[in-house]
Each structure stands twice: as structure tokens, then as C-alpha cells.
Amino acid sequence: MSVNNYDAILLSSFGGPEGQEDVIPFLKNVTRGRGIPEERLEEVAHHYRHYGGVSPINEQNRQLKAALEAELERRAIDLPVYWGNRNWDPYFNDAVREAHANGDNRLLGLVTSAYTSYSGADQYREDFERCLAETDLANVVSIDRVREFFDHPGFITPLVEGVRDGVAELTAAGAQNIRLVFVTHSIPNTAADASGPAFGPGGAYVAQHNAAAQLITEQAAPDLPWDLVYQSRSGDPRTPWLEPDINDAIDELNAADANAQTDAIVIVPFGFVSDHMEVVWDLDNEALESAERNGLKAVRVPTPGIHPAFVTGLIDLVMERVNETPDSERPALSPLGPWPDHARVGAGAIADATPVSTTA
Ligand SMILES: CC1=C(CCC(=O)O)c2cc3nc(cc4[nH]c(cc5[nH]c(cc1n2)c(C)c5CCC(=O)O)c(CCC(=O)O)c4C)C(CCC(=O)O)=C3C
Ligand SMILES: [Fe+2]
Structure with missing residues (x-):
């Protein structure tokens, strides 16, 4: 054509x-x-x-x-x-x-x-x-x-599949209380607010991520609790960026809710379209290490890739x-x-x- x-x-x-x-x-x-x-x-x-x-x-x-x-x-x-x-x-x-x-x-x-x-x-x-x-x-x-394309089926479908596979893998390994940890790139709060002021604090950036996380959860594992967390912050430490950082969030998981007894997490890197450096370093090295340190089973879902x-x-x-x-x-x-x-x-x-x- x-x-x-x-x-x-x-x-x-x-x-x-x-x-x-x-x-x-x-x-x-x-x-x-x-x-x-x-x-x-x-x-x-x-x-x-x-x-x-x-x-x-x-x-x-x-x-x-x-x-x-x-x-x-x-x-x-x-x-x-x-x-x-x-x-x-x-x-x-x-x-x-x-x-x-x-x-x-x-x-x-x-x-x-x-x-x-x-x-x-x-x-x-x-x-x-x-x-x-x-x-x-x-x-x-x-x-x-x-x-x-944050809410396009072509982007959502591979992540849904990845979450299902991740949950199945953790369940097979004996996990009882799984949490989905959706992670994206942190940006300065001011940049987030400016990304679409009509959406309130966090702007379109945070609103789109919340919408995508909700969609993926509904389709893949509607009964599981989920969080939106951030990775790879940089800049001046005194400037506020979107939080919590994924590693802090993992450390706090059971501390925050003593009844939750989370024993496994599915890390969903839905902020990126391929498994590039920020995924392999910040998630596969650091975040998986944080999970292990806290005695949690963990899997990292693939990005959409190809x-x-x-x-x-x-x-x-x-x-x-x-x-x-x-x-x-x-x-x-x-x-x-x-x-x-x-x-x-x-x-x-x-x-x-x-x-x-x-x-x-
Ligand atoms: C929202 C967002 C995306 C997603 C949307 C998009 O795809 O654009 C993204 C993607 C990426 N970011 C990447 C790499 C880097 N980002 C940095 C720095 C920064 N990113 C920021 C935000 C984002 N970044 C911000 C607010 C900064 C701070 C200052 C600045 O505004 O520059 C720095 C500098 C050092 C540091 O500060 O970490 C590096 C090396 C790579 C390539 C990885 C590879 O090589 O495989 C990719 C795909
Ligand atoms: Fe970046």
C-alpha cells in the first residue's frame, strides 16, 4: 500500500x-x-x-x-x-x-x-x-x-503477559503474598507537575502511570495490591523528585504494614520500552538486591522490547x-x-x- x-x-x-x-x-x-x-x-x-x-x-x-x-x-x-x-x-x-x-x-x-x-x-x-x-x-x-502510547493495547499487552508469568513463577516458588511494584523513571516534582497541570500534583506523567498500572493490574492480577515507585533519580539531592525510590519502598514494604507480610514482589518496569541500562543496572542489580536483603522473592518483568x-x-x-x-x-x-x-x-x-x- x-x-x-x-x-x-x-x-x-x-x-x-x-x-x-x-x-x-x-x-x-x-x-x-x-x-x-x-x-x-x-x-x-x-x-x-x-x-x-x-x-x-x-x-x-x-x-x-x-x-x-x-x-x-x-x-x-x-x-x-x-x-x-x-x-x-x-x-x-x-x-x-x-x-x-x-x-x-x-x-x-x-x-x-x-x-x-x-x-x-x-x-x-x-x-x-x-x-x-x-x-x-x-x-x-x-x-x-x-x-x-501508555494506554495503547500494544504497550499494555506485553506487560500484562509479563506480570501473569511473574506471578505464576513466584506462586510456583511458594509465594503467598505477592505485591506488584510498578516502577518508572523519577523526574523532578516541578517537571512532573508541569507535564499536564490539569492533572494536579504529578501532572500527566503521574496520572498516565497510575492509569497504566491500574490497567495492567486489572488484566493480569486483579486481586493483588500494587504500588507506583520510582528509580534512577539524579540531579541535586536538595531538589525534590518523585518518590518513593524503589529500594526504599522495598525496605519499607513490611515495615509500613505489619499485617501485609508480603513475601514476594513482581517488579514491573513499565516506564521504559526496552531492557536498557537503567533497567539492567537499577533494577536487575540494585532492586533485586534490595528484595533479597529483605528476604523477598522477586522477579523483574521484561519491558515490551520487540x-x-x-x-x-x-x-x-x-x-x-x-x-x-x-x-x-x-x-x-x-x-x-x-x-x-x-x-x-x-x-x-x-x-x-x-x-x-x-x-x-
Ligand atoms: C523520564 C525519563 C526517561 C523516559 C523517557 C525517555 O525515554 O526519554 C528517561 C530515559 C532514559 N534515560 C537514559 C539515560 C540517562 N538519563 C539521565 C538523566 C535523566 N533522565 C531523566 C528522565 C528520563 N530519562 C531525567 C529527569 C534526568 C536528569 C537530568 C536530565 O534531564 O538529563 C542520564 C544522566 C545521568 C543521570 O543523571 O543519571 C542518563 C545517562 C536512557 C538510556 C539508558 C541506556 O543507556 O541504556 C533512557 C532511555
Ligand atoms: Fe534518563
Whole structure:
């Protein structure tokens, strides 16, 4: 099927180092202009160094790109996929230059982030704007963006499956009182509040996470208690970030409710779409260790990765833009959705912004 409103998909991600010599330049890219304390950079560098300076994220995006291409081919949809990152090679500038060189100028961004926050939404927009400015293509290339998919069935289904499997595994190992621990990236309270002020404290960021956690619980294990906790905080320790931290929450589990007698936890890393460094280090090392220290059985659910339901769902999200599907027909499992589309960046936006008076 040829597609008349887009030329290509721009798979847009974070990027990660792929060798020891990349680690510091990568971290400098991530934190440019943002006053992350030196000690924090050293600490984070150590996580990457431990794995040979290689983050799994780029390989996961190569696999995701291949899986998206296979799904497009299976559905006979004629859209090439370009891949660009915010913080490491291949950068957005290279991906967009390559697309333009091939005559692909109307791009649909598919961002590997399910929720609304500065990092997951506004910053990608800024990156797209800067990319078009730096490549001098702002009048030629346009970039739209697929909506946040925190309550899309393609994102929820793999997590539901993971929770069911996790519960079954813990039950088989003798667990009596299982708790689901939903974990996502902490962000500064002010950033959370600003992510959608209409949602009150915590903004859209926290509201979307609560909605997704509730959905996953209802579908996977409706009788189990669940918590929303946070990981990977950084920044100045005096600045308030979303809490509790997952490790503190695990330490406090039975202290907080002496009757609960929780003996096992299912850690659900639903803030991320692949098992990248923040998952393997902060959860598989630290959080699982916290569980063990507290005598709790624990399993960590896989992120969606390249689960077939996720890959199909991402292409469905692309096709709702191609088909200009009305909101009322867009799949969304929570009352918050379907989340609205983002404004176009680049050629189309400039045309849209042309004051009517100049053409009248
Ligand atoms: C909300 C959110 C997401 C999810 C949405 C999205 O996907 O965007 C996310 C994703 C990711 N964050 C990642 C890595 C890092 N994040 C950092 C720093 C920060 N993240 C923040 C928030 C988020 N981050 C914030 C508020 C900071 C502090 C300061 C700043 O605003 O920069 C730092 C700097 C050191 C540190 O402070 O920890 C690193 C190295 C990786 C790659 C992992 C890999 O390499 O496999 C990924 C996918
Ligand atoms: Fe981050």
C-alpha cells in the first residue's frame, strides 16, 4: 500500500554508548547544559563501564527497527524506517539528512517513550527543531510525532503477559503474598507537575502511570495490591523528585504494614520500552538486591522490547496517522486516552503558521 501523507518513519530514541571511549562523551551529550553533579556522572559512567562501556539500547533499537520493517512488509505498507537518536550515533541529523537525500521529506516520528514528560515529549520536539535548523532543512522536511502510547493495547499487552508469568513463577516458588511494584523513571516534582497541570500534583506523567498500572493490574492480577515507585533519580539531592525510590519502598514494604507480610514482589518496569541500562543496572542489580536483603522473592518483568503485540501496536499507531483516524476510533484502554497528537515540526508547521493576512 502506498501512503500519501508520509514518506517515511523516523524511529526516534535516546542512544547509548557502544564502547568505553564513548561513555564520557555520551554522558556529556545527555547532560549538556543541565548541571548534573560530577559525582553523579562518575557513578553513572561506572554502570556503563561495568558492561564494557556498552549500553544495550542501540542494539535493541536495531532489533526494533528490523521488527518494524518486517511488520510493514507483512502488511504491505510502503514506508521506509530511518533511526535517529538524541544522544548518540546515529544522530537525528544523520537520519534526517539520509531521508532527505532519498527524497523522503514528510517524516512521522515514532518515539521510544510511552509517557508525557520533558524527557519523553518536549525534549524530542526541541531535538527535532534543532535537527532541522542544523541541517538547514526546516523549510523542506516536516516531522510529525505518534502520540504517547501508555494506554495503547500494544504497550499494555506485553506487560500484562509479563506480570501473569511473574506471578505464576513466584506462586510456583511458594509465594503467598505477592505485591506488584510498578516502577518508572523519577523526574523532578516541578517537571512532573508541569507535564499536564490539569492533572494536579504529578501532572500527566503521574496520572498516565497510575492509569497504566491500574490497567495492567486489572488484566493480569486483579486481586493483588500494587504500588507506583520510582528509580534512577539524579540531579541535586536538595531538589525534590518523585518518590518513593524503589529500594526504599522495598525496605519499607513490611515495615509500613505489619499485617501485609508480603513475601514476594513482581517488579514491573513499565516506564521504559526496552531492557536498557537503567533497567539492567537499577533494577536487575540494585532492586533485586534490595528484595533479597529483605528476604523477598522477586522477579523483574521484561519491558515490551520487540514483543509482537508491541511491534504491531506501533505500526497501528503509525497507521492511525496515515489514515487520519478520528480520536473516537483510536484504541486507548484508559479514560485518559487517546492521548492527543503533537504539533508538526518543520515544513508543515511553518506553512501552518503563515498568518492568513499575508495570503489574503
Ligand atoms: C523520564 C525519563 C526517561 C523516559 C523517557 C525517555 O525515554 O526519554 C528517561 C530515559 C532514559 N534515560 C537514559 C539515560 C540517562 N538519563 C539521565 C538523566 C535523566 N533522565 C531523566 C528522565 C528520563 N530519562 C531525567 C529527569 C534526568 C536528569 C537530568 C536530565 O534531564 O538529563 C542520564 C544522566 C545521568 C543521570 O543523571 O543519571 C542518563 C545517562 C536512557 C538510556 C539508558 C541506556 O543507556 O541504556 C533512557 C532511555
Ligand atoms: Fe534518563
